[in-house]
Amino acid sequence: MSKARSYAWLAWRAVVPHPLRALRRRGTGEERFLASYATEGLAPTSLEARADAEAASGCISCGLCESACTLRGAIPAIRSLGLHAAFRLCGKSDEMLAHAATELSACATCTGCEPLCPTGVPITRLVRALAARAAALDAARRDNPTQDR
Amino acid sequence: MAPATRIECDVLVVGGGMAGATAALAAREAGARVVMARKSPGSTGLSGGAVSVAQDPACMPDAPFAARSGVVESARRIAATRPGHPYQLLRDRLDRLWNAVEFATGQFSSVLAPPTGRNRWLLTPFGHAHPAAACQRTMAAGDLAEVRGTLLVCGFEGHLGWDPGLVASGAVRVEPLGGPRPRAVLLDLFRWEEGALGKPFDLARLLEAPGAAEEAGKVLKRVLVRGDAAAVLPPVLGIDPAARVQERIAAEAGIPVAEFLSDLPSVPGLRMHRAIEARLAAAGVEVLGGEVRGGAGPDLPAAVGGREVVARSWVLASGRFVGGGIERRGELREAVLGLPVQASEGPFADPSIRFAARPSATLTLADSRAPQALLAAGLRVDGDLHPLDAEGRVVHPRVFAAGAVVGGHDPASDGTGMGVAIFTGWLAGRAAAGRGA
Numbered sequence: 104m105s106k107a108r109s110y111a112w113l114a115w116r117a118v119v120p121h122p123l124r125a126l127r128r129r130g131t132g133e134e135r136f137l138a139s140y141a142t143e144g145l146a147p148t149s150l151e152a153r154a155d156a157e158a159a160s161g162c163i164s165c166g167l168c169e170s171a172c173t174l175r176g177a178i179p180a181i182r183s184l185g186l187h188a189a190f191r192l193c194g195k196s197d198e199m200l201a202h203a204a205t206e207l208s209a210c211a212t213c214t215g216c217e218p219l220c221p222t223g224v225p226i227t228r229l230v231r232a233l234a235a236r237a238a239a240l241d242a243a244r245r246d247n248p249t250q251d252r
Numbered sequence: 253m254a255p256a257t258r259i260e261c262d263v264l265v266v267g268g269g270m271a272g273a274t275a276a277l278a279a280r281e282a283g284a285r286v287v288m289a290r291k292s293p294g295s296t297g298l299s300g301g302a303v304s305v306a307q308d309p310a311c312m313p314d315a316p317f318a319a320r321s322g323v324v325e326s327a328r329r330i331a332a333t334r335p336g337h338p339y340q341l342l343r344d345r346l347d348r349l350w351n352a353v354e355f356a357t358g359q360f361s362s363v364l365a366p367p368t369g370r371n372r373w374l375l376t377p378f379g380h381a382h383p384a385a386a387c388q389r390t391m392a393a394g395d396l397a398e399v400r401g402t403l404l405v406c407g408f409e410g411h412l413g414w415d416p417g418l419v420a421s422g423a424v425r426v427e428p429l430g431g432p433r434p435r436a437v438l439l440d441l442f443r444w445e446e447g448a449l450g451k452p453f454d455l456a457r458l459l460e461a462p463g464a465a466e467e468a469g470k471v472l473k474r475v476l477v478r479g480d481a482a483a484v485l486p487p488v489l490g491i492d493p494a495a496r497v498q499e500r501i502a503a504e505a506g507i508p509v510a511e512f513l514s515d516l517p518s519v520p521g522l523r524m525h526r527a528i529e530a531r532l533a534a535a536g537v538e539v540l541g542g543e544v545r546g547g548a549g550p551d552l553p554a555a556v557g558g559r560e561v562v563a564r565s566w567v568l569a570s571g572r573f574v575g576g577g578i579e580r581r582g583e584l585r586e587a588v589l590g591l592p593v594q595a596s597e598g599p600f601a602d603p604s605i606r607f608a609a610r611p612s613a614t615l616t617l618a619d620s621r622a623p624q625a626l627l628a629a630g631l632r633v634d635g636d637l638h639p640l641d642a643e644g645r646v647v648h649p650r651v652f653a654a655g656a657v658v659g660g661h662d663p664a665s666d667g668t669g670m671g672v673a674i675f676t677g678w679l680a681g682r683a684a685a686g687r688g689a
Contacts, residue, residue: 163574166517167297170453218541219525221574223292 141243152193155232159193161222168216168226174209193229200237207234257559259538261285263684264554264563266544266588267577269294271655271673271680272569273528274356276537278681279567281355286685287563288532289556291543293525294575295656295663300513301391301487301520302374302384303364305353305671309333311383322370323385323671324349330668336601336628336660338672341635345679352678353671357386359535362493363520363527365392373397373431375405375484375512377414379421381431382513385671388520390498394484394510396423396431401481403432405512406472409440413452414486419512432482437475439485441468455488456519460495469504482507487514491522544588550650565650565684568631568639569677570657577657578630584608586631586657592642594632594659595625630659637680652680 128135136147148156169175192200200207212227220226263279265272268290279286306327321329327346331339339346350369357364364386371383373396381396396403403423407416416436423434442455450458459465472483489511490497502509514520532539542557553560570577570588577587584593585608593608600607600615607615607625615626631639631653638646639653654676656663663669 161576164516165298166451167522169451170517170522218293219297219522220292221295221297223576 137243138247141240142247151232152236155229156193158225159229161224163222165221167219167221171215171219173213173215174211192233200233200240203233204237204241207237210234258553259287259559259561261287261538261561261563262686263287263565263567263681264289264544264561265537265567265569265681265684266290267294267569267571267575267655267657268292268528268532268539269296269569269571269575269655269673270299270356270528270670271571271657271677272567273532274352274359274674274677275567275569275652275654275681275684276532277359277535278355278678279685280535280537280681282682282685284685286536287538287540287556287561289540289542289544289554289561291541291576293528294571296528297521297525298516298518298574299521299524299670300376300515300518301388301511301524302382302513303353303357303367303386303670303674304383304667305349305385305674306330306339307371307383307667323353323367324369326371327668327671334660337668338633338658338660338676339668341633341660342637342675342679344635348679349671349675352675353385355678356674359531360524360527362530363388363523365389370397373426375419375422377419377486377512377515379418381422381426383667388511388523389493390487390489390511390520391513392510393482393502393508394512396426399432399482401432402477402479403434404472404476404480404483404507405434405436406439406475406483406485407436408442408455408486409438410443411450411455413450419484435480439468439471439475441471452486452488452514452517452519453491453522455486456491456497459488459497459501460490460492465490465495465497465500466504469501469509472501472505472509476505476507480507482510484510484512487511487518487520489519491519491526493523493527549589549648565652565686566648567652567654567677567680567684568657569654569673569680572630572656572663575656577655580612582609584629586639589639589647589651591631591639591647593629595629600625624662627662627664628660630657632660633658636683637676650684652684654680 133147207230210230214227216226262284263286265276265288268288276286276288305323308321308326309329327339327349330337331343334340353367357367367386371385372387373381374384374387374391374394376382405416405420407414420434420436423431427433442450498509540556540559545555550564550566553562572578578593579587586593595601595607612626616624633639633653637652641647655673658676661668661672
């Protein structure tokens with residue numbers, strides 16, 4: 104008897120409240136996804152982000168790029184764990200990205216590091232994409248301060 | 253595409269590492285008009301400073317001095333014992349191997365010391381002695397077979413990068429076999445606020461400054477004792493050879509000074525990279541940045557970095573996994589022309605096995621000394637360096653392959669990587685320019 108009642112409840116939910124709620128939805132799918140999950144450090148993966156992550160996976164951590172980085176010479180804080188570790192964050196959660204936001208925004212995208220990369224990682228493109236992601240994450244947090252931890 | 257961007261040339265070299273650079277310069281020497289297309293400098297910037305051509309296969313790792321045979325003789329022994337190795341495929345032409353080595357060391361003589369015909373034994377940062385047919389000029393004085401007396405192995409006080417005790421242990425092993433007695437010391441240099449984390453290229457630039465190398469020489473002189481015959485220092489003795497950091501330190505200290513081999517990031521690798529750039533420019537090789545797209549081979553237009561290149565011959569010197577010449581898109585394949593990738597050693601050497609489509613976990617073995625099919629994967633070529641298709645036919649009479657894209661050897665570990673790059677690059681460059689070897 105209780106089984107029949109459960110099925111009836113599910114059927115009613117599927118036919119009445121669920122379609123009604125779909126009518127009330129605001130914004131694009133991506134915006135709704137961000138509203139729900141951005142504060143948890145989860146961002147939807149776009150095709151570009153996937154291509155970026157694949158390009159970033161070419162990094163073999165050799166450190167040659169740093170030798171041509173003028174920013175690194177100028178700002179000691181970027182010395183040991185900075186810009187050229189940051190693009191390895193491509194495949195990581197946005198939670199980690201927030202910690203690299205300063206270095207990412209400091210990059211002048213001069214492309215001096217790129218000709219040295221043995222595997223041809225498009226470092227400047229990745230730094231730009233990561234900086235944009237960090238900024239978007241920051242904006243989403245400010246829009247949803249109550250959900251911030 | 254606008255006609256102004258079209259380039260017609262004799263030889264298109266795909267790849268700008270040691271193999272591609274040697275091929276381009278050899279073709280240039282033969283009078284060809286050469287264009288090089290490259291997307292990145294490849295693994296040459298990772299070089300530790302040694303040019304390994306061949307080590308006697310009968311030589312045990314712990315008894316390097318037992319091998320006294322010359323480099324070419326060692327290559328012949330490899331050819332006799334390693335089926336599928338490029339030296340074996342080119343065994344009838346190994347008498348020209350030394351011409352190729354002398355050609356390459358001559359082209360890059362700003363950083364490479366003249367080879368002697370036998371291997372020099374150089375210390376690695378990890379406590380080994382490594383054989384090298386040629387090495388950078390800054391390293392030649394550290395040859396364990398030549399130093400008599402005590403070899404001073406230096407590190408930097410307070411710096412985390414190198415452990416002179418570990419480096420010296422590589423010399424301890426060969427001391428009973430006629431090598432020098434090592435003595436590890438720490439030099440009191442580079443004690444600034446963040447000195448412990450200074451990267452090798454930072455230290456190299458500091459030493460290039462006026463007076464800095466002389467100061468280092470004075471510090472070194474203070475730790476010398478009677479019987480010290482030579483000193484090896486971490487590989488940071490300047491990026492620019494014109495700064496003559498090594499010579500300035502040696503002059504001040506009064507003994508021969510050398511670098512030991514480098515790990516990453518590598519100052520000798522940067523030096524090599526710059527030397528290749530400078531030589532290509534001086535020789536008149538046109539270098540285009542970018543991947544080769546839409547190229548189907550010789551006489552057909554290929555798009556490279558916004559230009560259209562039509563070449564009479566092609567040399568594929570696109571590297572392996574680091575350089576991107578061999579990639580995995582569902583299965584292993586050659587990246588530029590889509591040629592089949594084959595294994596030439598291990599259990600997959602049988603060409604009837606479709607090696608390239610197997611999952612990569614099945615292509616390596618847990619035994620680190622066993623042949624690793626994945627690490628030796630690459631193009632199969634004939635004795636003229638023409639790549640072969642799956643049926644074993646020549647793909648095109650004017651397409652040649654050189655360097656790590658050619659399979660059958662493991663450039664990272666079998667001690668023939670640079671030798672194969674130089675030899676196949678030299679042969680392929682000359683053949684592509686229409687000059688037989």
